[in-house]
Amino acid sequence: MLLAVTQGLGPVFSWFFWITFAAGLGWLLWMSITGREVERRIIFLFMGLTVSGAVLAGIILPVQETTVVRNVFDTIEGLSEGDRVLLSLDYDPSGAPELEPMAKAVSQHCFEKKLKICYMTLWGTGGAMITDVIALAKVDFPDLVYGDDYCNVGYRAGNEAVLRVIASDFRKTFPTDVSGTSLDSLSVMNGILNCADFKYIVAIGSGRPGIKEWVEYVVEPSGALMGSGAAAVSAPQLYPYYPQQMNGMMGGSKGASEYEKMLRRVYPKFKSSRAQATEIMGPQTVAHVFLMLLIVFANISYFLAKKRKGASA
Amino acid sequence: MSQPNQNSPFCKIFPTLLSALFLFTILASSPKTLFAQDAETSVIDSTLENLVPIPARPANVKAKDHVYDIGEKVDVSWELSPDDTTGLRNVVGYIISRRLDTASDFDSVGAVFSRIASLTDIGLTKGESYQYAVTAYTSAGAVSETSVSNSVTTEQEWFDGDKFWQVLLLVIIAGSVAYFIYHAKKGKPMFLRKIAGLQAVEEAIGRATEMGRPILFIPGIHDMDDVQTIAGMTILAKVAKQVAEYESRIFVPTRASLAMTAARETVREAYMTAGRIDAYRSDDIYYVTDEQFGYVAAVNGIMTRDKPATCFYLGAFFAESLILAETGNSIGAIQIAGTAMPAQLPFFVAACDYTLIGEELFAASAYLSEDPKQMGSLKGQDVGKVVAMAAILIGAVLATLGSEEGMNIETFNSAFHAFWGVFGGGE
Amino acid sequence: MKRTIPILITFITGGIIVLAEFIPPWAILREHVLIYFQIIAVFAFFLGGGSLLKINCQKVVRKREDWQFAIVTLVGFFIMLALGLFKMGNPEMVDLGFAADLNASGSWFKNVFDAVKAPLSASMYSLLAFFIASASYRAFRAKNSDATVLLVSAFIILLGQTFVGVVSTGWMPEWMSFFKVENLSLWLLAKANLAGQRAILIGIALGIISMSLRVILGIERTHLSGGDE
Numbered sequence: 018m019l020l021a022v023t024q025g026l027g028p029v030f031s032w033f034f035w036i037t038f039a040a041g042l043g044w045l046l047w048m049s050i051t052g053r054e055v056e057r058r059i060i061f062l063f064m065g066l067t068v069s070g071a072v073l074a075g076i077i078l079p080v081q082e083t084t085v086v087r088n089v090f091d092t093i094e095g096l097s098e099g100d101r102v103l104l105s106l107d108y109d110p111s112g113a114p115e116l117e118p119m120a121k122a123v124s125q126h127c128f129e130k131k132l133k134i135c136y137m138t139l140w141g142t143g144g145a146m147i148t149d150v151i152a153l154a155k156v157d158f159p160d161l162v163y164g165d166d167y168c169n170v171g172y173r174a175g176n177e178a179v180l181r182v183i184a185s186d187f188r189k190t191f192p193t194d195v196s197g198t199s200l201d202s203l204s205v206m207n208g209i210l211n212c213a214d215f216k217y218i219v220a221i222g223s224g225r226p227g228i229k230e231w232v233e234y235v236v237e238p239s240g241a242l243m244g245s246g247a248a249a250v251s252a253p254q255l256y257p258y259y260p261q262q263m264n265g266m267m268g269g270s271k272g273a274s275e276y277e278k279m280l281r282r283v284y285p286k287f288k289s290s291r292a293q294a295t296e297i298m299g300p301q302t303v304a305h306v307f308l309m310l311l312i313v314f315a316n317i318s319y320f321l322a323k324k325r326k327g328a329s330a
Numbered sequence: 331m332s333q334p335n336q337n338s339p340f341c342k343i344f345p346t347l348l349s350a351l352f353l354f355t356i357l358a359s360s361p362k363t364l365f366a367q368d369a370e371t372s373v374i375d376s377t378l379e380n381l382v383p384i385p386a387r388p389a390n391v392k393a394k395d396h397v398y399d400i401g402e403k404v405d406v407s408w409e410l411s412p413d414d415t416t417g418l419r420n421v422v423g424y425i426i427s428r429r430l431d432t433a434s435d436f437d438s439v440g441a442v443f444s445r446i447a448s449l450t451d452i453g454l455t456k457g458e459s460y461q462y463a464v465t466a467y468t469s470a471g472a473v474s475e476t477s478v479s480n481s482v483t484t485e486q487e488w489f490d491g492d493k494f495w496q497v498l499l500l501v502i503i504a505g506s507v508a509y510f511i512y513h514a515k516k517g518k519p520m521f522l523r524k525i526a527g528l529q530a531v532e533e534a535i536g537r538a539t540e541m542g543r544p545i546l547f548i549p550g551i552h553d554m555d556d557v558q559t560i561a562g563m564t565i566l567a568k569v570a571k572q573v574a575e576y577e578s579r580i581f582v583p584t585r586a587s588l589a590m591t592a593a594r595e596t597v598r599e600a601y602m603t604a605g606r607i608d609a610y611r612s613d614d615i616y617y618v619t620d621e622q623f624g625y626v627a628a629v630n631g632i633m634t635r636d637k638p639a640t641c642f643y644l645g646a647f648f649a650e651s652l653i654l655a656e657t658g659n660s661i662g663a664i665q666i667a668g669t670a671m672p673a674q675l676p677f678f679v680a681a682c683d684y685t686l687i688g689e690e691l692f693a694a695s696a697y698l699s700e701d702p703k704q705m706g707s708l709k710g711q712d713v714g715k716v717v718a719m720a721a722i723l724i725g726a727v728l729a730t731l732g733s734e735e736g737m738n739i740e741t742f743n744s745a746f747h748a749f750w751g752v753f754g755g756g757e
Numbered sequence: 758m759k760r761t762i763p764i765l766i767t768f769i770t771g772g773i774i775v776l777a778e779f780i781p782p783w784a785i786l787r788e789h790v791l792i793y794f795q796i797i798a799v800f801a802f803f804l805g806g807g808s809l810l811k812i813n814c815q816k817v818v819r820k821r822e823d824w825q826f827a828i829v830t831l832v833g834f835f836i837m838l839a840l841g842l843f844k845m846g847n848p849e850m851v852d853l854g855f856a857a858d859l860n861a862s863g864s865w866f867k868n869v870f871d872a873v874k875a876p877l878s879a880s881m882y883s884l885l886a887f888f889i890a891s892a893s894y895r896a897f898r899a900k901n902s903d904a905t906v907l908l909v910s911a912f913i914i915l916l917g918q919t920f921v922g923v924v925s926t927g928w929m930p931e932w933m934s935f936f937k938v939e940n941l942s943l944w945l946l947a948k949a950n951l952a953g954q955r956a957i958l959i960g961i962a963l964g965i966i967s968m969s970l971r972v973i974l975g976i977e978r979t980h981l982s983g984g985d986e
Contacts, residue, residue, distance in 0.1 A: 057660060057891040064890045078920045081939070110875035111623050111649075111882035142621075144860035145870050152862060171858065178791040185452065196849055197856035210453070224622075224648050225552075250649055254673050254954065256947050271918060302919045308890060309915050312897045312908065319898045400781045490779050497779055500966075507967045511976060555794055557965050560972060567979040587805025588798055596979060616812050617805030621874070623881035635823070649882060656888035659895075670961040672954050680896035681888075688957045689964030695977055703976050707967045714963040 034070050041066070042310060049318035052325065060311065067307045068300050076299030086275040088265030089219065089244035093123065094283070096216050098131040101205065103215040105231065106150060107222030109142035112248055116221050117150060118273040118294035119246035122280050123219050124154040129284055133205045134167040135215070137191070139179060139226045144172050144195065157290055164203040171195030176226040180234035184212050184241075213241040221246035221267075228255055232262045246272065270297040385413040385421045385466050387474040388447075393462045393482040401456030401486035407448040411466040411474060415444045421466040421474070426451070431459040431481050459483045495752045502717060507710030514706030522705060527666050527684030528697055531565075532572060534664045538639035539576040545569070546581050546638040548629060548654065549593060550645015550669070551622060553586035557692070558670050562645035563589075563596050564695035565668075569642060570600035574609060581632060582615040585625045590617040626650040630657045643667040643682070644691060647674045655681035668694065721753050764975035771973035809834070840866040910945050917942020 041063060048055050093102070104123060108116045127134050136147045147169050155161055163169075170191040173179050182190045187209055193199050200206040212218060212235045220231040220243060228245045236243050242264060247255050249269025259266055267273055273294030281287050388408040396403035406426055413419040422444050427436035428451060439451050454460065461481050466474040514520070538545045547569060549562035566582065573580045582597065584590040594615045601610040618628040630653065633641070641658040643651070644667070651667075651674035658665045659681050667678035668686025678685045686694060689711070696704035728749050729735075732742030770790050777787035809830075816827040844850050847864035849857035860867045899905040916922030922938040929937050935944070971977035 055894070057894075060891050060894055061887045064887050068886060081920075081923055109622070109878060110870075111878040113875070114879060144858065145867055145875075148858075148860045148862050148867065149871075169858075171860075175791065175795055178788065178795075182788070195858040196853050196861075248649075251673055253946050253950055256951055257955070302921065304886060305915050305919045306921055308893055309912060311890060311894045312912060312915075315894045315898055316908070319900070398781060400784070486782055488780060488782065490781055493779050500775075503963065503966055504970055507970050508974070511971070511974070553798060557968055557972075560977075561968060564977060564979040584805075586798075587801040587803075587808075590805055590808060591801055595981070599979075613808075613812055613815070617808045619809075621878070623878045627877075627881055649885060652888050652892060653881070653884050656892055659892075670964070672957050672961075675957070677892070680892045689960035692961075692964035692968040695968075695979065696971070699979075701976075704971060707971050707976070711963045711967045714966065715960070718959050718963070 034074055038067065038070065045310075045314055046317070049314040050321060052318055052322045054318075064304065064307065068304050071300035071303040074299075075296070076303065077295060078299050078302055080271075080274045080278045080295060080298065082275050082279060085259060085265055086267050086272050087279065088260070089123075089246075089267060090126070090265075090276060090279045092217055092242070092244060092264060093126050093130065093132070096130060096132055099133065100216040101133045101135060101209060101214070102127050103135050103137065103212065103218045105137050105139065105218070105220045105222070106143050106146045107139045107220065107227045108146060108224075108248070109140055110145075112223035113146060113149070114297060115248050115270050115273065115294075116223060116246060117146065117153070118270070118292075118297070119267050119276060120146070120150040120221050121153045121293070122273065122276045123221075123246070124150055125157055125287060125290065126276075126280055126284075128154060128158045128161065128166065129287075132216075133165075135205055135209070136167065136169045136171075138172045139176060139222075139230075141172055141174070147171070157287070164198075164205060166205070168200075168203045168205040169195045170200070177230050177234055180226065180230055184235045184239045187211050187214075211239060213239040215241065218243040219246065220244075223248035223251060227251070228263070228266075229258075232258045236262045270294045270301055274298045383419040383468070383470075384472050385419040385468050385474045386411050387477050388424060388464045388466050389477060391462060391464045391477045391479040393460065393479040395482055395485050396450060398487050398490040398492055401484040402452060402454050404451045404454060404460060404462070404482055404484060405448065406451060406462045406464070406479065408464045408477065408479075410445065410447050413466070413468070413474075419472070420468050420470075422469045423467055425465045425467060425473075427463045427465075428460055429463075431461055436461075436463045436476075454484050456484050456486050499717070503710075503714040506713035507707050510706035510710035510713075511703050512706075514702040514709075520702070520705050520709065522697060522708070525686065525690050525694070525697060527668065527686045527690070528694055530664070530666060530684050531569060531698075534640040534666060535569065535572045535576055535578060537664060539578040541639045543639035544579040544581055544636055545573055545640045545642070546583075546629075546632065546636075546658075546663075547642045548645065549582065549584060549589055550643075550647055551585040551625060551650065552589075552646040554588045554592055556646050558646040559586075559589055559592075561691050561695060562668075563592055565642070565644050565698065566593060567596045567600050568695075568698045570597040571604050574601045574604035574606040577606070577609065579611075580614060581636070581638070583618045583625070583629055583632060584616070585618060585620060585622070587617050590615060622648065622650065626653050629654060633657050633661055633663070637661050638663055641665045643669070643678065644686070644694075645669065647671055647678075652677035652681060658682075725749060725753060760978060760981060763981045764978060767981075768973055768975065771969065775973075806834075837866070837869065840864075840869060910949070913938060914942045914945055917945075 045055060045063070096102070104120065104127075106116070106120050124134060136151065138144060138147055140146075151167070151169065158166075161167060171194065173190050175182075175190075179190050187206075188200055191200065194203060200209075209215065218231070218235070218241050220228050222228050222231075222245075228247055228251075231243060231245070235241055243262070244265040244267075245255065245263050246267040247269070249271070252266065252268030252272075255263075255266060255268075267276055271294075274292070274297070277287075277292040277295050281292070388411045391406065391408040394405045394407070395401075396405050408424070411421045411424075414421045423441055424444075424446070425438055425441045426449050427438045429436045440449055442449055451460075451462070459481050460483075462479040463476045464479075465476045535545060547566055549566060550556070550559050552559050554560065554563075570580055580597065582590075582593045584593055594612055597615055598607070598610050598612070601607050618625050632638075633654075634657065638658075638661075641654075641663045643654060643665070647654075647669050648671065651669070651671075655665060655667060655678055665682035666684045666686075667682040668691040669675065669678065670688050670691055672688070675685065675687055693708055693711075696708050699705075728742055728746040731737050731739050732744075732746035734743075773783060773786050773790055777783035813827040813830050815821070816824045817831070839845070841859060844855060844857050844859065845865045846868070847857045847859075847861050847866070849861045849864075857864075860870070893911070897904075897908045897911055899908050916925070916938045922942070926937045926939075934940060968977065
């Protein structure tokens with residue numbers, strides 16, 4: 018098991034990392050047993066070391082596929098050439114580490130299947146995110162033609178109001194794309210009148226307006242088919258909508274890494290492309306383990322303190 | 331629903347663009363012949379007929395005004411062509427076209443897959459009469475004769491009958507809230523569950539005053555269009571009044587400009603009521619930035635520099651909840667939080683001294699006002715809770731006994747579906 | 758007067774928004790009301806920006822504590838404003854003029870956004886990792902039965918999110934699969950957590966109805982201007 022965990026490490030760094038980490042944990046345990054409170058800054062330091070160590074070591078862990086993510090993948094896999102997909106990127110730079118890998122993987126998948134993507138966002142800061150994702154996708158598909166293979170309608174202010182309108186009439190809110198070109202002159206948007214005309218909608222978001230609003234204002238009234246990608250913090254709140262209102266969901270980096278794995282399993286050509294989420298999963302797992310140890314230590318310390326109190330009383 | 335049932339494959343309109351492309355070419359080249367109403371079978375000449383077998387046409391095309399709309403939709407239905415997905419003349423889809431009664435030519439409005447026998451046409455004009463034509467086409471690109479529908483006039487409805495049950499529920503709940511508001515007997519004390527977080531407000535302000543340190547109030551990170559922000563503002567009014575009375579100082583950094591304006595008004599009025607308008611400083615209530623984490627950075631900065639003795643977080647919060655509350659915890663402030671964002675509640679519970687959970691945030695203003703009318707509204711809310719609990723209980727029993735996944739007992743099955751129709755928002 | 762008019766506006770617009778849900782022809786009115794909110798919010802933005810400038814300028818002029826940082830704020834404010842308004846360095850400017858995409862790659866706005874705003878924003882967000890560590894070290898202690906339930910479920914969900922957890926119960930035979938950590942954790946999220954969430958949500962929904970009614974009927978008016986009559 019330890020071997021599996023450390024497979025990505027260089028030998029010297031690996032040993033250094035694990036010995037320091039173990040020594041630190043031992044010290045923390047000793048502090049807990051002797052009933053001393055550990056100052057928060059020390060915990061911060063440990064957290065920092067744990068995560069940065071794991072990042073530097075490039076720990077890659079195996080990923081297990083789950084149905085809720087596979088549903089999104091299979092839906093896209095089942096579409097046929099030329100079908101249109103709406104990709105809404107409703108996040109900002111703070112959400113990007115978790116959500117950009119999803120947007121990238123879904124874009125790669127769509128372009129590989131020769132589907133056409135329309136990008137949009139409900140967040141003012143989302144425009145930059147779209148530009149980034151398109152640039153990332155273009156690495157593998159340099160020949161993509163704007164207007165024929167994809168388009169970017171950008172951002173419109175109005176939050177839920179935007180969704181309410183595009184559910185029945187896409188062009189009322191987005192008469193033009195982000196550079197002011199009429200949608201009528203973009204072949205991607207040919208025949209798209211409302212959201213239900215897209216074969217699939219993938220809403221990737223980290224807050225409000227986001228996935229919940231997509232469900233309420235677009236999926237419910239128009240019956241469009243939707244999948245989603247959510248930040249790990251908000252994913253638990255979205256389970257009520259699965260599988261009725263959204264047929265699949267990628268939750269946090271874990272969901273994104275599963276999607277990356279599926280993509281590489283079906284299309285080995287992407288193996289050379291950087292799997293950002295899978296890279297994040299290693300450090301995240303190490304951080305989780307550290308967190309669990311902290312909780313265990315805290316409880317050891319608490320119980321021993323209680324026992325001592327009981328003995329002295 | 332403006333479109334047909336979402337389970338029907340119909341929601342995949344325009345799906346067969348590729349196969350339909352061929353057809354559109356034909357449509358474009360000879361629209362008149364295709365849509366000629368009297369069956370001119372010589373449309374496609376005999377040579378072509380020999381090559382591609384012509385499918386039978388869809389029969390009985392009907393157009394009906396869509397109910398509960400503003401007169402912009404028409405439901406078109408037809409009987410499938412006998413060649414639908416079978417045989418040599420394999421029909422793979424239908425093309426639907428429309429014309430104004432007064433016009434002569436039909437214009438294509440959409441295409442659907444085979445096996446689908448309906449379409450809702452949208453974007454029409456109220457009070458106009460339309461006629462529809464449906465044509466079947468095969469995978470080889472052959473097109474059937476056209477069947478033409480009756481003429482239909484679009485009408486506008488003034489009530490969305492699909493939402494009858496929602497209206498009824500709303501009337502019951504809102505009605506009982508209104509009833510208790512207006513029948514709240516003045517003077518007669520009403521029992522209210524104690525909310526620890528609110529009882530601590532005065533003590534928390536007093537402590538800050540004793541320590542000579544300011545109070546920080548964050549009305550959430552949403553604008554005034556969120557009712558949570560309004561709830562935060564109403565609590566701010568009470569807090570500010572007490573701050574004024576105690577001659578302490580309050581900082582309200584906001585993330586929305588409109589929230590800043592509202593907060594200034596609220597605090598100014600509170601100082602006025604307390605008779606200390608001279609102590610009111612509008613610059614203590616200020617806009618920081620709309621950028622979420624920029625705002626968090628600014629608030630964290632205020633906390634570590636000014637070390638407020640008491641922090642209030644009352645409103646809508648997202649990922650910043652824990653960042654704010656942990657920083658507040660690190661400076662040893664008493665912290666009172668309240669939000670209706672379920673995801674953030676655990677963070678506040680972990681890091682704050684008191685947390686108002688969900689509805690308690692909304693109840694707070696009524697609770698603090700001690701106005702019988704407002705407290706009456708809380709009682710009205712309880713009627714809603716009784717309805718919800720009853721619905722959950724009955725629904726669970728019916729689903730267990732009647733649903734296909736449950737015991738599937740016939741008698742309960744229909745009752746379950748009827749019940750689902752009321753509370754589940756339609757079949 | 759000062760209160761009657763706002764209450765009247767609240768009553769009318771609130772009423773329209775509620776009723777438009779059930780009266781199809783009013784849907785357009787509701788849309789208009791929402792658009793008006795956006796327009797008014799834009800004007801309020803000037804107030805907000807004004808307040809920001811005023812406070813920071815005062816800080817600099819009066820040389821209050823940490824006034825140097827106020828300069829950073831002001832400079833940043835004006836730089837971004839200029840870059841955004843004039844779409845400097847935007848490659849699309851040549852063809853499209855001011856209609857060019859603010860975030861077109863290569864535009865200075867986008868460059869500053871990528872180089873400054875994105876990393877700053879992401880680092881603030883990442884602080885969560887540290888705060889979650891210190892918060893869980895402090896809060897997740899089995900002080901009583903409630904806290905123990907919280908502790909155990911938190912532990913299972915954390916385990917379920919990691920590869921370690923999946924491996925630790927990977928040996929379980931098929932009939933025990935419910936007790937595999939990943940399934941337990943999913944069960945906690947999708948059943949136990951969901952039931953609790955829904956109860957809270959129903960309470961919140963009712964709270965919102967009651968609060969909104971108080972606001973629409975003008976009984977709750979502190980947000981218009983504080984205090985009692």
